[in-house]
Amino acid sequence: MNVYITEETIEGAEDGPLAGRTVAVKDNISTENVRTTCGSAMLEDYVPPYDATVVSRLKEAGATIVGKTNMDEFGMGTTTETSAFGPTENPVAEGRVPGGSSGGSAAAVAAGEADLALGSDTGGSIRCPAAFCGVVGIKPTYGLVSRYGLVAYANSLEQIGPIGNTVEDAAALLDVISGPDERDSTTRDEGADSNYAAAADGDVDGLTVGIPTELVEGADEGVLDVFWDAIDDLESQGATTREVSLESVEYAVQAYYVIAMSEASSNLARFDGVRYGHSGGYDGNWNEVFGRAREEGFGPEVKRRVLLGTYALSAGYHDKYYKKAQDARALVEQDFDEAFAETDVLASPTMPVPPMELGESLSDPLKMYLADANTVPVNLANLPAISVPAGETDRLPVGLQLVGPAFEEETIVRAASALE
Template structure:
């Protein structure tokens, strides 16, 4: 079995600042991932190795147990090589909100690697790990996969156990793989997927699916729906790269049809109301008493809690907690949170109707190429709007994959395939056709 690590896992200034903590956790002697190195996002619990969530609040937190996905990695023979840098508590799209400094993009120097799983994508793109695990609440696997020119899979909600994941927005987030190729990402998904007695949201439908075998590149007869709403707003170079990828798929025997998802126009607004509301509830535990840095013991408890959060949380986390608390407050719950949940139902209905016409849906993963480092920090609203193509998938609890589609002006562009619930094999097959 795996060798347990001491509490003194090494803090490093790793290449590309991809890791918050570098360490070595050896897995079983053999298994499907024997000989493979895996980087694990720093919001996934690792016994005896600190798990910071990219936050000063948890800079010294060491979990007493492994997340289910970590246990499955070790049982499969993988060697875990470190905990990857990320936007603080998963709140960001560039990895620049990390308390440990921004990660860099190996595929586009001077540009962000995306987020919040930017360190995981950078580790794979930079050759620091063979594979990586990230988490996706509104695009946080697919965004950095697109920006770093690697493959990322956001599984169906309930496919992968969230036991041991430090929660941001429970009803939206999923753990998933990043890898250089679709087949390798699917093989990692095979290891971590499946029901878990510790997570009641996991489903039996997740068992024994052999996702890697679906990466056969055969899209002959596949109908690909192209939602106009997810293409029209994309940067011209991104759109041209996307259209060229569709031409390639048509040459391989796929058919493309235009579909509409009218409710996605409200997706970003609905997503941020739901996500921030759940975040405000989840982060209430970081009060300097149960978790986090101490706020001191002079004065009253409210002042102590406030001091702890002022010291431990970064600006983006504070912004989202405040907005989420406001949306849940008396007099505003029905006006904001309840309406966001209604919009979520409409989005799910639109996807259901689209899948009556197509086997999978395709869009640019991100509407723009990677931002320059520092470019987006002064305009959080524009950063939120950049998630327009990814957040609808989380609201509808569907699977999606981002695969490299080419470049625009030398910068990576990703193509996203979305499938029906537990339709991972369909998106994996479509994604492998582009390799």
């Protein structure tokens, strides 16, 4: 199944809220003296000299880290097939992808190889594999969880978050890893005193659930059947629903990929075989050494995104692409604000399709990008979201996504727990 890139046990404190629990960690999160590859040949032998803040907090909470999980290379993918170490198979759907880019983390939990896992979510990379593997995944509000020690892909979009078998388990892990960090200036004090696990009480009486038409239209018929059954379940427990519109999400996927690829082209510039990463070991001028190192170290999807991002930031095209993408991002944020003026949470299918067959998307990158249509708007608006199992279609898992206002993780945890 190829879940782990590195299997190495790291013991935590003898007591704490996670004592006796095993946790798998996505391989783009730094672990002191344990290899951290980002699923890339570029970092195949990289061993960080320090722990990410979230890893330090896991240790302090008594968790036992059981390994570093496979992922799409540098987080760039929706299927965990772009890893330099081979694909991960979905443990609950033979021959299917586990989702990505945190596919190894979701697969580890779904297969019972770890009680909990950490992933990172730049455009759906926790929620997608959670939905495809039939587990729970939380993408926190931007700034709730420290990104110190996370190998950067797109700084303004990504967040580390928890994966678990139940809403309460995932929320308990969020309790441990959340909170301000002096080493990450983007973290905030909001939510520091919250008890997310305690919020998983299933009480949705009086909750208003908005259903954005744009995030429902076009989804697979079987996925929609499961989604509407789940909405009926929420209504039977006292929630009310209403239709809302997020008109600007029509542009969200395009805006997201311009922004994410642009930030990636900047962040990955450090991996040149001189400062960091694989060295081709060639004689000759610096440009040749630089080019050979990146040619050998990066896979096709990473090269594609770096090239497109560099193009979007280049002279003469910055305003045409990157600036317009940022303008579209502002519109997405505005639409969410308006929707939350009349609702408590928003609900949609997490993914518009069930898990794809292995190899199905590799030859069609655009198809892979469009599969992120329901998840990327959340990252553009820096909001919290959770994917919770909602049922199956043709014996394939379907996830329901709940989105809340900024730092309202307790609300989405409460709503999600009502569906378990």
